[in-house]
Amino acid sequence: MPAAHFKIDENLKELTTHRTVELPVACYQTTIGDHINGYIPLHWHDELQFVFVIKGDASFQINEKTVTVKQGYGLFINSGFLHMTEDINKSGCVYICLNVSPHFLVPQELFTNYVYPYIHATNLSHLFISPKQAWGNNVLESIHKIHTWIHKQPHHYEIEIASELSILWKNLILNGLQLKYNEKEMIKNQRMKQMLNWIHLHFAEKITLDDIAKAGQLSRSECCRYFKKMLKKSPLTYVLNYRIQQSLVMLQQAEANVTEVAYQVGFNSTSYFINQFRKEMKMTPLMYRKKKLHISSHH
Structure with a gap:
């Protein structure tokens, strides 16, 4: 069975339509x-x-x-x-x-x-x-x-x-949920979405910590605190991981070229892309590509 591709927009909102024909x-x-x-x-x-x-x-x-x-x-x-x-x-x-x-x-x-x-x-x-x-x-x-x-x-x-x-x-x-409304929490959630949205729109470009912090209207240190607390990683590590996620879809295209994919997802060095990909996926981009093309040719 081919891998399911989970579709989300730049704002991280899932694009799947959650409904049957008659019901939402x-x-x-x-x-x-x-x-x-x-x-x-x-x-x-x-x-x-x-x-x-x-x-x-x-x-x-x-x-x-x-x-x-x-x-x-x-x-x-x-x-x-x-x-x-x-x-x-x-x-x-x-x-x-x-x-x-x-x-x-x-x-x-x-x-x-x-x-x-x-x-x-x-x-x-x-x-x-x-x-x-x-x-x-x-x-x-x-x-x-x-x-x-x-x-x-x-x-x-x-x-x-x-x-x-x-x-x-x-x-x-009826399970007795206590309801609270905390303005700070609502703003925090919104700012995190704004920063992630910005990264997902600009991941193929050069990104600095200042850019991400500005998108969330935060200082650099506050921005890092948000990411560490919510995603257990730094903002720039998240960018790196997201670029590699995006490369997975591109590498499954029959005509994909590893160097071109690296540049398309925002890496300015093929060797750096290969190293980071290997760290994340425990294989090189070429091995991943061959494995996926082999699986799809047998279905």
């Missing part, structure tokens, strides 16, 4: 290792995300917090929060992913009271879901039911999904 809902199985990077890169979306790990273990990073989710457990990720996912110890992690438009959780008249406060709470980036708690077990069962209905599409399945989503959401908010 998407529910599918994801195998982390099948993605082109070997993990699911940093992104965000307006939809709420519910995850149910059915095989292996996954590590989710949501803003600066990291959560391990083992087989049988789940996770709720709120609208608009940056997140990424990695497989732990090559466990072959597979999870059911349910993405839902916030407006589809409850009837329109109830949205202002029962959904809006939760999707704007700054303390609610995510919620760990354990099957050992009754409410958590109910939420995981709801995810499983919705996944089954979307794939089997029995008669009136859309009504079943709509009512099940209300039950799922009620289980979540």
Whole structure:
């Protein structure tokens, strides 16, 4: 099977349309290792995300917090929060992913009271879901039911999904979530998105720390603090990693040339590109290219 290419725009917003034909809902199985990077890169979306790990273990990073989710457990990720996912110890992690438009959780008249406060709470980036708690077990069962209905599409399945989503959401908010609104946290999230957006628009050009800090309206030291806290790396290391991520797609083109790809993603030296690529991917760009072309020619 060819590697899945996870599409995000320059602002890190995921480009996948999360809906079936009739419903603003998407529910599918994801195998982390099948993605082109070997993990699911940093992104965000307006939809709420519910995850149910059915095989292996996954590590989710949501803003600066990291959560391990083992087989049988789940996770709720709120609208608009940056997140990424990695497989732990090559466990072959597979999870059911349910993405839902916030407006589809409850009837329109109830949205202002029962959904809006939760999707704007700054303390609610995510919620760990354990099957050992009754409410958590109910939420995981709801995810499983919705996944089954979307794939089997029995008669009136859309009504079943709509009512099940209300039950799922009620289980979540009755769990006693304390809502907080912190202006500083909201600004921090926004500034991080602005800096990442700027990098993704200009990655092929020469980039300095000053450029990145300016995009987030921060000093150089504050900019470094943001990246260290949220991404566990420096701004320029992030740029380097992002350039290599971008090169993976280009190297899979039959006519790709390693030197040209290096320059297209912002490296001004082929040898430096090869060295950094080897560090990140544990193989040279040429080896990666041959491996991918070999796999695609056998499918």
